[in-house]
Amino acid sequence: MERLSSNAAVPEHLRGGYVALGNFDGFHLGHQAVVGAAVRRAKAAGHPAIVATFDPHPMRYFRPDSAYFRLTSLDQRAALLADAGVDAMYVFTFDAALAALSAEDFVGECLVGDLGVAGVATGEDFTFGTNRSGDIPLMRALGEQHGFVVDTIAPVQLDGETVSSTRIRDALRAGDPRAAARLLTRPYTIEGVVQHGDKVGRTLGYPTANIDMANYLRPKFGIYAVRGLLPDGRALDGAANVGVRPTFDPPRELLEPYFFDFDGDLYGQTIAVELIDFIRPEAKFDSLDALKAQMADDVETAGGLLNNPSS
Template sequence: MERLTCDRPVPAHLRGGVVALGNFDGFHRGHQAVVGAAIAHGRATGRPVLVASFDPHPVRFFRPDAPPFRLTTLEQRAGLFAEAGADAMLVFRFDGTLASLTPEEFVSDLLIGRAGAAHVVTGEDFTFGKGRSGNVAILSEIGARHGMTTAAIGPVSDDKGPISSSRIRAALTEGDPQEAARLLTRPFRIAGTVQHGDKVGRTIGYPTANIALDRYLRPRYGIYAVRGRLPDGRVIDGAANVGIRPTFDPPKELLEVFFFDFAESLYDQPIEIELIAYIRPEAKFDSLEALTAQMDRDCAEAKRILAASSPVA
């Protein structure tokens, strides 16, 4: 899958294509329906399919001090779009220039001029243009004047209502990664490069791979049963602490993962950690002995949970 940016027109072989348009953070079941409809239309009409996403997220542009909320990095979204069958990912840089475009300019300059779109698929709640003044009806009306067709896909719902990124964020902050995984169709994954830490874990028999949480939404702090995905494709089981390590001073916000029966160095390697189940909240211990005893119990519980859960491909 090709990766493109909106600072130049897309290549000729991708022009006249079908564009799935949205933020797609998390790429949950609702997002998958939008992209799936675009891919089906593209295959039926013999047109290439591009998935267009915004980076940074518009919320980050308008509210730069907002707490971290991302469910997926741009790199993760690229992989998910490729798995879905897209031919290219087109990234619209969300900055002051894009935010000031009128709906007419957004369609004529970006979707048609830069992306070369012949057909655009969005969710029914998609808005665009200065002050979010454009909606799917306006997109359809402007597109028709320029020879571009559109389709708006309704929400995917369950017994609790429409599936949304907000529901997934709520599940994660409440310590319910299983519910998040159900809405996402896969476990929530935090990707990052393993960094050097204080190396305290190795002194008590629990060496950890440490990853910065960066711009990801902060799940509920605590201990989780997890799976790690390594660069070579291996998937390994473990237990992890998400939080500030209250037993140690100074507090340091990290994702710390202990992998079972694993002794290789992962420093400076990119890995992904899947949150499978929440075990308990973070706690402060009076001694390393007490911490170690609790970690023994946590790992036993994580192994029990993971033994009953098969990895998602």
């Protein structure tokens, strides 16, 4: 799959495609339905299947002080889209110029001029253009004017509620990664480079791989059963602290997985950590011995949860 930027010309072989249009952060069941519609249209017509998304997320542009909310990085999204049969991911740079485009100009300049779209697939509630002035009826009218088709995909329902990124974020903030995973169709996964830390975990017998959480949504702070995915393809079970480690100073937001039966050097490597189950909230301990005893219990609990996923 190719990765394209709105700052560069689209190669000729990728013009005339069917474009799934949206943020697609998380690439959950609803997003998969929209992208699947574009891929099916494209394959049937022998055209490229393109996903057009935005970076930074429009919310981050308009509200730069908002809490971290990303469910996937662009790299993770690209990998998921490639697995879904997409030929290219086109990333609009969401800046002042794009935010100021009218709905008509967004379609005429970006979709028709830059991408040469043959069709667009998006959700029924998609809006576009300055002040979100464009809606689906306008998109259909502009499609007729410019000669492209518009497919709108109804919201996907699960357990009687609409699948949405907001619903996933709420589940993660409530400490329910299994509920989030059902909506995502996979565990919520934080990816990052393993950094050097203060090595306290090593002195306690539980060496951890320290990962900065960057722009990812902060799930409920606490201890989780996790699975680590290494660059060499190995999957490692473990337990992780997500939070600020209240027993130690200074506080610093980190994801700190301890992998069972692993003895190796991960420093500088990019690893992915799947949050499988929530075990307990963060707590402050009066002594390192008390912390060590609790860590032993947490590791045992994590092992049981990972070995019996239905429990």
